Amino acid sequence: MPRLKPLLWMCLMGPLLACASAPAPKPESSESTPDFLGAKEPKPRLMMLGTFHFKDAGLDQYKPQHALDVxxxxxxxxxEALVEALARFQPTRIAVEVDVxxxxxxxxxxxxxxxxxxxxxxxxxxxxxxxxAKKLGHPxxxxVDADPHQIFNPLFDKVDARQFETADPKWQQRFTQLYAHQDELKTRQPLMEHLRYLNSPELMRQEHGAYSIGIFKEDGEDGYLGADLRSAxxxxxxxxxxxxxxxxxxxxxRVLLIIGAGHLPILHFVGGSSPEHEVVDVRDYLRPAFDK
Incomplete structure (x- = not known):
């Protein structure tokens, strides 16, 4: 067999030689942060059920077009099946979206x-x-609902309600399509299936994006009117x-919160970051008893 020319040999073997001669990657540090915050200590549990409003009061920007006769x-x-499923969490208190x-x-x-x-x-x-609550014998x-601080009221006085619907029309249209899809979907899906959908992390992420478009981009006098409005x-x-x-x-x-799904992104972020509480994924319970 003819011998390879030296230059060709080097071209073929160069990458292998380079790999062989390259320094081995340094192992990741085995240093771990001590458990200063007591992650393994017993904590109260919080489970949040985000839902659509069974009887919509027309207070949200999107007005439902599809009625559901609950x-x-x-x-x-x-x-009844939903209540049976949630009872498996054995909540000690049930919190609802009603003003304190x-x-x-x-x-x-x-x-x-x-x-x-x-x-x-x-x-x-x-x-x-x-x-x-009645099923579990709660008294x-x-x-737990609350209004924003009154310091935000002067900001809302500076905008017309129509600005919320006309600002940033491209993105407003896209989010309206998302809301309309959910609105129609609730009439076709079984209740627990639809609630699993509403409580999915991906949908939470998508819906939270609505707060960085539209009225958020209204500058006002100092360039931050929309951002300050969203702060409310x-x-x-x-x-x-x-x-x-x-x-x-x-x-x-073991607290169960029943609240409009639009509240979930912030509440999950704050609750999940809290060192004092454990947030439980409600989707683990949104199944019939025989499917758990």
Whole structure:
């Protein structure tokens, strides 16, 4: 066999020689951060169920076009299955999207339902919160919603409500298509299947993107009017989380929050970052008992 010319040999073997002569990669540091924050200590658990509003009040920017009769026999069976599934979490307290100052009225409505003096409305607070609380023998459900601080009111006075819908039309149209898809999808999917979809991390990420477009880009006098307006939404959710903290004073607490899915991105971020609490993925429970 003829011998390869030296230059050709070097061309062929060069990469191998380079690999052979290259220094071995340094092993990653085995140094680990000591558990200063007590990650393994017992913590109260928080599970958040993000939902669409069973009976929409028309307060959100997107107005639903598809009605869902949650009081129909078929949907009532689905609600009962949902309550059974959530009961497996064994919550010690159930928190709902009702303003804290309305706690007394919420207590009265719940007691009337438990005593058989009132029927449940179509609202998810009643259909899920009240049903589950009664099933578990809870004496009350807890209002945790809050308004943003009043310091934001002058900012809202500077904009017309129509600006929220007309700013940044390209992205507004795309998000409207997303909301319309969800609105229609809820009428086709079984309830628990739809709630698993609403509570998926990817959908949370997508929906949270709506807060960096539209009115966010309104500059105002100092260049930050839209950003300051959006801060009110973050402030509201931080206040909601503070209300949740008050319910989780003991490691034995297992709090279930029932709230509009739009609140999830901020609440999951704050709750998941908190060293004091453990956030439980609700999707692990959104299955019929035989499918767990």
């Amino acid at each position: 009081l129909s026999p078929e949907r009532q069976r689905e609600v 100052p309305k706690q007394a009225a919420l207590d009265a409505r719940y007691q009337d339902y438990v005593a058989g003096r009132a029927q449940l409305t179509a609202n998810e607070v009643d259909q899920v919160g009240f049903r589950l 009350k459900v807890y209002a 939404w973050y402030n509201r959710n931080l206040r909601i989380f503070r209300n949740l903290q008050r319910l989780m004073s003991s490691p034995d607490e």
